[in-house]
Amino acid sequence: MASSVTAAILVIGDEIxxxxxxxxNIGYIAEYLTNIGIELREVRVVPDVEDEIVAAVNALRARxxxxxxxxxxxxxxxDITADSVAKAVGVPIDVDPRAVxxxxxxxxxxxxxxxxxxxxxxxxxxxxxxxxxxxxxxxxIENVIVMAGxxxxxxxxxxxxxxxLKTGIRMLSETVRADAREGDIGTQLGQIAKxxxxxxxxxxxxxxxxxxxNTNVVLRARDPQKLAPATRAVEDMLQRVRGAxxxxx
Amino acid sequence: MASSVTAAILVIGDEIxxxxxxxxNIGYIAEYLTNIGIELREVRVVPDVEDEIVAAVNALRARxxxxxxxxxxxxxxxDITADSVAKAVGVPIDVDPRAVxxxxxxxxxxxxxxxxxxxxxxxxxxxxxxxxxxxxxxxxIENVIVMAGxxxxxxxxxxxxxxxLKTGIRMLSETVRADAREGDIGTQLGQIAKxxxxxxxxxxxxxxxxxxxNTNVVLRARDPQKLAPATRAVEDMLQRVRGAxxxxx
Numbered sequence: 001m002a003s004s005v006t007a008a009i010l011v012i013g014d015e016i017x018x019x020x021x022x023x024x025n026i027g028y029i030a031e032y033l034t035n036i037g038i039e040l041r042e043v044r045v046v047p048d049v050e051d052e053i054v055a056a057v058n059a060l061r062a063r064x065x066x067x068x069x070x071x072x073x074x075x076x077x078x079d080i081t082a083d084s085v086a087k088a089v090g091v092p093i094d095v096d097p098r099a100v101x102x103x104x105x106x107x108x109x110x111x112x113x114x115x116x117x118x119x120x121x122x123x124x125x126x127x128x129x130x131x132x133x134x135x136x137x138x139x140x141i142e143n144v145i146v147m148a149g150x151x152x153x154x155x156x157x158x159x160x161x162x163x164x165l166k167t168g169i170r171m172l173s174e175t176v177r178a179d180a181r182e183g184d185i186g187t188q189l190g191q192i193a194k195x196x197x198x199x200x201x202x203x204x205x206x207x208x209x210x211x212x213x214n215t216n217v218v219l220r221a222r223d224p225q226k227l228a229p230a231t232r233a234v235e236d237m238l239q240r241v242r243g244a245x246x247x248x249x
Numbered sequence: 250m251a252s253s254v255t256a257a258i259l260v261i262g263d264e265i266x267x268x269x270x271x272x273x274n275i276g277y278i279a280e281y282l283t284n285i286g287i288e289l290r291e292v293r294v295v296p297d298v299e300d301e302i303v304a305a306v307n308a309l310r311a312r313x314x315x316x317x318x319x320x321x322x323x324x325x326x327x328d329i330t331a332d333s334v335a336k337a338v339g340v341p342i343d344v345d346p347r348a349v350x351x352x353x354x355x356x357x358x359x360x361x362x363x364x365x366x367x368x369x370x371x372x373x374x375x376x377x378x379x380x381x382x383x384x385x386x387x388x389x390i391e392n393v394i395v396m397a398g399x400x401x402x403x404x405x406x407x408x409x410x411x412x413x414l415k416t417g418i419r420m421l422s423e424t425v426r427a428d429a430r431e432g433d434i435g436t437q438l439g440q441i442a443k444x445x446x447x448x449x450x451x452x453x454x455x456x457x458x459x460x461x462x463n464t465n466v467v468l469r470a471r472d473p474q475k476l477a478p479a480t481r482a483v484e485d486m487l488q489r490v491r492g493a494x495x496x497x498x
């Protein structure tokens with residue numbers, strides 16, 4: 001795991017914390033990063049409060065290779081992400097002519113009012129992230145990647161920025177359906193996990209309409225040479241457990 | 250806002266961070282707490298790593314009235330929430346006879362194996378939270394409320410614990426459909442927000458199949474006497490903006 005590239009997500013928005021809007025970005029970004037070999041290690045959700053955003057940005061950008069933020073880059077007074085990130089990084093912020101030029105592709109000059117120009121406020125030194133949907137760009141400054149909260153726009157921005165990111169060795173995974181209850185395999189699974197320290201083994205119960213309580217065992221590792229024997233060990237163990245159960249043992 | 254009761258959620262689980270499982274608990278708890286007058290102020294998601302859980306539990310329980318955790322209380326080696334919370338709070342943990350008694354209602358004596366008895370490990374001094382679905386309980390210790398990750402079980406536990414919580418004055422909210430684009434009302438909305446500091450005003454763009462880009466303005470306050478005039482101010486402003494637009498102004 002020496003060469004792993006890590007990330008955190010910071011979701012910014014009162015509407016998520018009040019429950020009014022249900023977040024759809026965390027799961028999407030999590031899966032996306034896993035697929036390109038970036039290990040998501042932490043997520044935080046904070047309100048539209050500058051001090052909270054600044055503190056979270058600084059805690060997370062110091063700790064992980066990348067920090068992805070979503071939300072708070074629209075045209076209204078409660079959109080304070082860009083200013084907060086500028087403050088966290090310690091650079092000035094102003095209306096950026098490159099961002100204005102992008103927005104001109106969509107808005108008539110008379111529509112580029114004070115509110116919309118908020119969306120062109122970009123911290124000094126940032127690279128813009130194109131927004132093919134509604135034009136107002138995201139940006140990247142140092143290791144902080146600032147994206148929209150609207151899922152379709154966030155997804156387009158992520159596609160835009162992903163090819164420019166450093167990625168690690170992709171995490172491989174195997175899912176083994178146990179056909180056994182989690183509590184019947186827990187001890188054995190723990191032993192296998194202990195014997196295979198470079199493989200992360202997770203156990204996820206689910207209800208199977210045909211068999212009742214069932215379990216998926218998920219094994220994850222970067223090295224296929226480590227993953228294969230651990231997967232085999234799980235399969236062998238499951239066969240033993242099921243054999244013992246069906247013989248009433 | 251003096252008497253507000255606050256909360257944080259800590260979601261524990263590698264499967265959320267890898268994107269394999271999409272969290273369904275954050276939005277549910279957020280809405281639930283809002284409805285009973287508890288203000289959710291922060292959410293974190295951390296992996297199944299003891300140091301990470303301990304650090305997050307201690308950061309969040311110190312800062313908010315309540316901390317709700319989800320996940321990591323099952324029967325397998327990767328379920329380390331109870332032990333981590335005990336460590337964070339600084340109390341010993343052991344198999345709790347009360348929890349075992351609850352689990353006996355579901356499991357035959359021979360099924361209460363080492364793995365399942367992990368689910369009866371409860372920090373000393375905790376109150377149990379009944380689990381009407383699969384029996385293995387959650388618990389509350391000090392201001393930390395530890396619940397399952399499986400949504401149906403988490404929801405039942407939340408119903409169980411909620412009546413025992415201190416609640417604040419419920420946040421009231423009004424949603425005004427703007428029939429205007431967010432960028433056309435941003436400046437005016439900011440002025441209204443400034444003039445009504447005790448009302449939180451949020452602006453949420455959405456795409457309306459009939460009118461195209463549209464906006465919901467959401468006003469939130471505990472005092473109806475503050476909420477009403479701010480809502481009226483937004484409605485009056487919207488009428489002026491729409492009037493100006495339809496007259497080509």
